[in-house]
Amino acid sequence: MATNPVENVSKTPLTLLGLGAMGAALAEAWLAAGHPLTVWNRTAARAEGLAARGAAVAATVAEAVAANRLVVVCLLDDDSVQEALDGVDLTGKDLVNLVTSTPGKARARAAWAERRGARYLDGGIMAVPPMIGVPAAGAYVFYSGSAELFEEHEGVLAAPADTRYVGADAGFAALHDVALLSGMYGMFAGIAHAFALIRGESVAPSELAPLLGGWLAAMSGSVAKTAQQLESGDYALDVVSNLAMQVAGKGTLLGTAEEQGVSAELLLPYFRLMERRLEIGGGEEDLTGVVDLLRR
Template sequence: EAVAASPLVVACLLDDASVREALAEADLTGKDLVDLTTSTPAESRTRAAWANERGARFLDGGIMAVPPMIGVPEAGGYVFYSGSREVFDAHRETLAVPAATRYVGADPGFAALHDVALLSAMAAMFAGARHAAALVENAGIDRKEFGVLLSDWLTAMAPATAAYAGGPVAEDPTSPAVAAAGDAALLRTAQEQGVDTALL
């Protein structure tokens, strides 16, 4: 009934399999399907072909926001979109209601690729933060004060991350020898503190 009620169908479910199951019996002829479910690029491309075969136009989305950011423009959340530019343009105002929009290309897999790439960087950042917290956990250091230091340090280092994706490269006067010695100290410290070194 929900699919039949509108020319625009927006799906945001647990995973790609959930979308397939939920829409298995739906008549998508003439519909515009926007899928905001987290998926892989290949899954998004497959879903686009599946939708097209059933008479629908397809637009994939990758949500770059946590629930409290939805519907709050000043929170900075946004959604990547890729696939049919016609669908994006036709429904742009509606799509902008929950969060800002960023169209990243006609390839249906591009939104998912942008989404998962950024989430992967975030996951590594949080893993690093947990590693740092583990190092000082039993050392008699105030955890709240250390948490502030950790946040401030990561914020200060954040601009340098753009270089890894082809952005501007900040000048780094650190010699390779000094960098290698520093990396070795990270490993030795983790071992001394009894923290797993797998992350490093």
């Protein structure tokens, strides 16, 4: 029977730097789970409510870092991390950086932390603040970097949200984070275009919404098929509607947008990539070949 790391962990003390919306949610979750918590925030007033619930409030970053071996950072950006920790002794510390960054910046920050005597773990939070500390919400955090650090502190880190360790390369958490967010924004673009088409018509958005949501859920199966085709190298594997057919059908989508007075600017870049792939002989393939066109 699998064990729950949250239930089986001792109440490890930790420090949290940053009490914005996400940082405050993390702090609440750690306190609720019984972990002794030291907090620091540039605007000290934001810590008052946490202090009333038992958090220790440090006057300076150095004081906060000195209080515990495990130090979690949830500041605005990578520059904020640099500024906050500049000159602070990190020797022997376990530094967990939950600041959204790029893979390259995460790798550079890991090397920076190691030079200063700290173990390093980078994190990418796949949640919004109201999901933190609510197991049923499905929140989780990607982690990458020191496997030893992750294994030692997994239970503590799992208190606010589930954990997904994605490798020793410190840039992988950010890479996974941004990959998922990129897919999300692509979906948002399609949703925006779909709703724009019905504006001005006697079709209520609330009428279209369940149909659109259901359709997108059904089409999500293409994610696994794309992965299978990429790994096999066979882009014609299990094709249902090939690239040539889909390029031929794009005129209907563009014509409808024109009739409805809707800009096609969200669709055109993808259609152009489809056309380019067709031109080099990918007509019998799925849409997977577009992935290779995006590589520079």
